[in-house]
Amino acid sequence: MEALDAYEQAGSDASYIAGGQSLVPALALRLQAPDVLIDIAHIPDLRGIELKGNWLRIGALTRHAEVLAHPLIRQHAPLYSDAAPHVAHPAIRNKGTLGGSIAHADPASEFPAMTLALGAELEIANRNGTRRVAADAFFVDLFQTAIEPGELLVAIHVPVVNANHRWAFHELARRRGDYALVGCGILADVIDGAIAQIRIVFFSVGNTPVRAAKAEHALIGRVIDADAIAAAQAAVIHDLDPPEDENVPPAMRRQLARVVLGRLLGDIARQAP
Amino acid sequence: MTAITALDRPNSYIGRSVPRPNAKRLLAGRGRYVTDIVLPRMLHGAYVRSPYAHARIVAINADEARAAPGVRLVAIGEDLAKLCTPWVGTMDHFKGMKSPPQLPLPIDKVVWAGQAVVAVVADTRALAEDAAELVAIEFDELPAVVDIDAARGPDAPVISPELGSNLCFHGKIDTGGVEDVFAGAAHVVEEEFLFGRHTAVTMEPRAIIADYDASEPKLTVHHATQTPYQFQDIYARHYGIPEACVRVIAPDIGGSFGMKLHMYHEDMAVVGLSIMLERPVKYVADRMESFVSDIHARDHRVRARMAADADGNILAMDVEDVTGIGAFSAYPRTSVVEGNQVYRLMGAPYTFKNYRADLQVVFQNKVQMSQYRAVGHPVACTVTERLVDMIAAKTSRDVFDIRSGNLIPDDAYPCASPTGYKFESLSHHACLAKIRALMDYDGLRAEQAALRKQGIHRGIGIASFVEITNPSPAFYGVGGVRISSQDGAIIKITPSGDVRCLISITELGQGTETIVGQIVAEHLGVDRERIKVITGDTETTPHGGATYACRGAGIGGETALQAAKKLKANVLAVAAAILQDEPDRLDMEAGWIVDAASRQQRIELAEIARIAYFRSDTLPPGTQSQLSVAHHYAPEGYPFAFTNGVQACHLELDVETGFVKLLKMWVVEDCGRVINPLLVDEQIRGGVVQGLGAAFFEECTYGDSGQLTNGSLAD
Numbered sequence: 001m002e003a004l005d006a007y008e009q010a011g012s013d014a015s016y017i018a019g020g021q022s023l024v025p026a027l028a029l030r031l032q033a034p035d036v037l038i039d040i041a042h043i044p045d046l047r048g049i050e051l052k053g054n055w056l057r058i059g060a061l062t063r064h065a066e067v068l069a070h071p072l073i074r075q076h077a078p079l080y081s082d083a084a085p086h087v088a089h090p091a092i093r094n095k096g097t098l099g100g101s102i103a104h105a106d107p108a109s110e111f112p113a114m115t116l117a118l119g120a121e122l123e124i125a126n127r128n129g130t131r132r133v134a135a136d137a138f139f140v141d142l143f144q145t146a147i148e149p150g151e152l153l154v155a156i157h158v159p160v161v162n163a164n165h166r167w168a169f170h171e172l173a174r175r176r177g178d179y180a181l182v183g184c185g186i187l188a189d190v191i192d193g194a195i196a197q198i199r200i201v202f203f204s205v206g207n208t209p210v211r212a213a214k215a216e217h218a219l220i221g222r223v224i225d226a227d228a229i230a231a232a233q234a235a236v237i238h239d240l241d242p243p244e245d246e247n248v249p250p251a252m253r254r255q256l257a258r259v260v261l262g263r264l265l266g267d268i269a270r271q272a273p
Numbered sequence: 274m275t276a277i278t279a280l281d282r283p284n285s286y287i288g289r290s291v292p293r294p295n296a297k298r299l300l301a302g303r304g305r306y307v308t309d310i311v312l313p314r315m316l317h318g319a320y321v322r323s324p325y326a327h328a329r330i331v332a333i334n335a336d337e338a339r340a341a342p343g344v345r346l347v348a349i350g351e352d353l354a355k356l357c358t359p360w361v362g363t364m365d366h367f368k369g370m371k372s373p374p375q376l377p378l379p380i381d382k383v384v385w386a387g388q389a390v391v392a393v394v395a396d397t398r399a400l401a402e403d404a405a406e407l408v409a410i411e412f413d414e415l416p417a418v419v420d421i422d423a424a425r426g427p428d429a430p431v432i433s434p435e436l437g438s439n440l441c442f443h444g445k446i447d448t449g450g451v452e453d454v455f456a457g458a459a460h461v462v463e464e465e466f467l468f469g470r471h472t473a474v475t476m477e478p479r480a481i482i483a484d485y486d487a488s489e490p491k492l493t494v495h496h497a498t499q500t501p502y503q504f505q506d507i508y509a510r511h512y513g514i515p516e517a518c519v520r521v522i523a524p525d526i527g528g529s530f531g532m533k534l535h536m537y538h539e540d541m542a543v544v545g546l547s548i549m550l551e552r553p554v555k556y557v558a559d560r561m562e563s564f565v566s567d568i569h570a571r572d573h574r575v576r577a578r579m580a581a582d583a584d585g586n587i588l589a590m591d592v593e594d595v596t597g598i599g600a601f602s603a604y605p606r607t608s609v610v611e612g613n614q615v616y617r618l619m620g621a622p623y624t625f626k627n628y629r630a631d632l633q634v635v636f637q638n639k640v641q642m643s644q645y646r647a648v649g650h651p652v653a654c655t656v657t658e659r660l661v662d663m664i665a666a667k668t669s670r671d672v673f674d675i676r677s678g679n680l681i682p683d684d685a686y687p688c689a690s691p692t693g694y695k696f697e698s699l700s701h702h703a704c705l706a707k708i709r710a711l712m713d714y715d716g717l718r719a720e721q722a723a724l725r726k727q728g729i730h731r732g733i734g735i736a737s738f739v740e741i742t743n744p745s746p747a748f749y750g751v752g753g754v755r756i757s758s759q760d761g762a763i764i765k766i767t768p769s770g771d772v773r774c775l776i777s778i779t780e781l782g783q784g785t786e787t788i789v790g791q792i793v794a795e796h797l798g799v800d801r802e803r804i805k806v807i808t809g810d811t812e813t814t815p816h817g818g819a820t821y822a823c824r825g826a827g828i829g830g831e832t833a834l835q836a837a838k839k840l841k842a843n844v845l846a847v848a849a850a851i852l853q854d855e856p857d858r859l860d861m862e863a864g865w866i867v868d869a870a871s872r873q874q875r876i877e878l879a880e881i882a883r884i885a886y887f888r889s890d891t892l893p894p895g896t897q898s899q900l901s902v903a904h905h906y907a908p909e910g911y912p913f914a915f916t917n918g919v920q921a922c923h924l925e926l927d928v929e930t931g932f933v934k935l936l937k938m939w940v941v942e943d944c945g946r947v948i949n950p951l952l953v954d955e956q957i958r959g960g961v962v963q964g965l966g967a968a969f970f971e972e973c974t975y976g977d978s979g980q981l982t983n984g985s986l987a988d
């Protein structure tokens with residue numbers, strides 16, 4: 001791909017720019033000052049949304065506004081659709097891209113967390129070809145992913161939801177469009193009324209989107225009733241290690257996470273079998 | 274069918290919700306803000322700012338910056354001090370008030386983090402910013418004065434040693450008898466209140482272009498400000514340029530809220546930079562710079578007590594306010610006004626007689642603090658109303674009931690507050706009754722009780738307030754500050770019978786030009802579309818105070834009204850000469866001179882104008898038509914026009930998360946005669962939203978070393 005060659009030529013001081021909704025503010029604040037910007041917004045390979053068997057392929061350049069409205073995403077990767085109204089504001093959603101949000105990997109962002117909750121795989125290209133990385137291995141640290149310098153995120157592949165799946169999304173933000181204080185998305189596989197598999201992912205609680213493994217474990221094999229919810233809430237406290245923050249101390253984030261988890265599990269329990 | 278009212282007459286605009294004529298232009302993207310203005314040979318300024326809240330400037334090395342691409346000038350404090358005389362932000366009637374002299378850029382010391390130290394002027398803003406990064410400043414950090422108590426401590430470092438202490442002003446009010454009343458009162462409530470710093474965050478940031486032309490000489494400043502005349506005066510005096518040669522133009526303004534009427538160091542420097550370069554220089558504060566250089570407001574710690582008898586009748590208040598204002602008092606309006614209004618508006622809606630208050634205004638190493646929308650009111654209102662609610666709780670009285678028992682009766686005016694404010698006519702009880710009905714208070718209380726049983730927590734709050742508006746010369750003028758309390762208008766009839774009105778109040782997006790057009794159109798009996806209102810240019814409009822403290826309608830509107838009446842008399846005099854009639858038997862309506870009694874059309878205004886301008890030879894001898902008038906007006910008598918109102922709030926609290934959901938707000942405000950209900954609604958809505966922001970979301974927070982810790986909208 002031409003863009004990969006351009007990066008190679010520019011040396012290390014280049015940056016890809018997609019929607020520019022994270023990069024341009026960073027440039028304006030002089031937090032980043034790359035010599036070369038490589039505009040990837042018009043690469044056809046990075047576009048398009050299509051169903052391929054049991055996988056939905058979403059091109060990295062898909063705008064937030066398209067995520068919000070696209071029927072295939074609503075049907076097959078509904079956590080993205082549920083999260084999209086909470087991502088920024090319409091003007092930003094018209095420019096910002098799903099790939100950009102995932103590559104940027106802001107721990108307070110909705111889409112990276114939903115990528116993890118959906119169990120997606122990320123298709124990454126370099127000059128030697130492409131590879132697919134599972135979301136569980138993709139988010140490495142603060143603003144750090146499996147994408148190596150010079151590599152491009154091409155597409156997001158989402159295993160489509162089926163009739164057994166239940167899901168729910170909620171976030172607590174002080175104003176709509178603000179980054180959340182705590183947010184969470186859940187995808188559960190419910191067989192015969194009991195949880196067969198579940199992915200519970202929090203955002204805004206650490207350096208990366210965080211899977212709540214202990215809470216998930218507390219729910220496997222159980223019917224979601226008041227006891228199960230209480231058990232998951234008790235466990236989730238130990239899943240999270242929120243950063244020190246003067247305005248939102250860790251104890252407050254844990255409390256908010258507990259409340260959000262309880263409400264989301266309640267939603268899932270109420271969804272028709 | 275509804276009955277015909279005065280509003281159904283032609284050209285009856287006062288009291289009507291007419292839209293703003295400039296709204297369409299701004300929506301169409303045809304606004305012309307300072308940032309839109311590009312002048313030939315224009316350069317751009319950027320500043321190197323202090324990373325320290327308090328430090329000595331040891332050395333500045335700008336060689337690399339001077340050699341950088343596109344750089345035309347790098348200027349430091351000494352360079353500008355040669356051109357600009359220092360300014361001091363004090364007012365005479367704040368007895369004992371002190372403030373150090375200020376210069377555009379500091380010479381030996383920085384006093385807040387973010388203070389501009391070095392100016393870089395280049396061909397573009399980007400080049401200027403690139404070069405600014407190359408300036409090396411060596412600082413010797415000094416202990417920062419951050420906390421208001423530490424600032425007054427015996428060992429506190431003194432920011433301006435020549436002043437002897439960090440106390441800018443100490444004010445006291447005492448009616449006497451307060452101790453005795455408190456000692457004998459059945460109930461005493463007491464609370465400490467902390468009000469964080471706020472800042473305006475206007476959509477359009479501060480922006481200025483200074484254009485000095487040495488050939489005349491002449492200084493033209495395109496300035497995003499609400500008060501061009503005040504800045505004309507300041508630039509003329511501090512740069513030694515005759516006032517007549519200084520022109521300040523305020524084009525479209527994207528919000529101001531009081532923030533754009535203070536002297537900012539960067540802005541003063543830009544004038545000097547243009548003088549040094551003899552070229553136009555533009556400077557626009559970016560959002561980060563706005564946070565560390567626009568004035569902040571509030572920053573008060575209030576300790577207050579209220580005494581009441583056994584029935585909940587309020588007897589006295591005792592208040593101590595300490596407020597931190599930055600390292601000096603702002604110029605030219607000072608940084609004491611807010612504290613002054615806090616301790617004088619305290620308790621203002623109520624009848625009690627005994628009041629004591631102590632105000633300390635303290636220097637600290639932070640951004641300067643000064644007037645911002647609703648100066649002092651949120652502080653005074655919060656403290657008073659909270660204490661009133663506490664008395665209500667102690668005496669088991671309902672929040673409405675306690676207020677109707679204590680608010681000044683509607684028939685008690687004129688009267689004065691214990692703090693010395695003179696009220697001409699207020700209407701607390703009428704407002705209270707109205708809001709109670711509007712919100713269905715009893716219904717809400719019943720609903721609240723029912724929902725509480727289901728675990729739903731709803732809250733209902735009310736607050737009465739008095740608002741200080743329309744200052745007379747008794748304020749700035751008597752204080753020795755060259756800020757006009759009068760305004761001026763020039764109105765003329767054009768040869769086609771259209772009207773142009775040049776007026777000294779300014780348009781900041783709130784609709785000044787709209788209401789002036791309404792007033793003039795109604796009184797001259799012409800269509801609003803035929804009136805052009807011109808504001809914001811000292812070269813063309815008469816001198817005046819411009820727009821602040823709600824004076825646009827109150828003083829500017831009255832000026833326009835009187836000017837229109839004067840012009841109407843002139844028009845009717847000419848018409849009478851032409852029609853061989855008496856002026857007082859004629860009137861103006863729908864672009865015609867009409868018979869005052871029958872409303873029959875006699876002659877078109879355009880025809881009068883045509884004859885007056887082109888065929889004066891056909892007029893009776895000795896008729897000299899005066900189809901332009903100039904008129905000035907300043908308020909007399911009461912030093913301020915006080916208004917009042919009450920607000921109510923209904924909200925739901927999520928007790929698991931602490932999140933608050935606002936359900937509804939009600940506002941009843943007695944603002945006098947409403948000129949344009951639409952604009953009044955906009956003002957109230959905007960004010961409520963701004964207030965909610967202040968109550969729930971906003972605060973400029975500082976770290977221990979005096980760094981602003983949330984200086985961007987992303988924090």
Ligand SMILES: Cc1cc2nc3c(=O)[nH]c(=O)nc-3n(C[C@H](O)[C@H](O)[C@H](O)COP(=O)(O)OP(=O)(O)OC[C@H]3O[C@@H](n4cnc5c(N)ncnc54)[C@H](O)[C@@H]3O)c2cc1C
Binds near residue numbers: 110147153
């Ligand atoms: C006011 C405001 C509010 C916002 N609120 C929210 C919010 O509530 N929630 C939220 O999640 N986000 C929010 N955002 C961020 C927004 O969602 C961004 O659009 C998104 O994070 C980045 O997408 P982009 O296409 O704009 O990426 P860019 O800004 O163009 O790029 C961001 C980074 O990702 C890299 N990159 C982009 N695309 C690729 C790719 N295909 N492969 C490899 N690297 C790539 C770039 O090199 C850059 O380093 C907000 C932004 C703004 C300005």
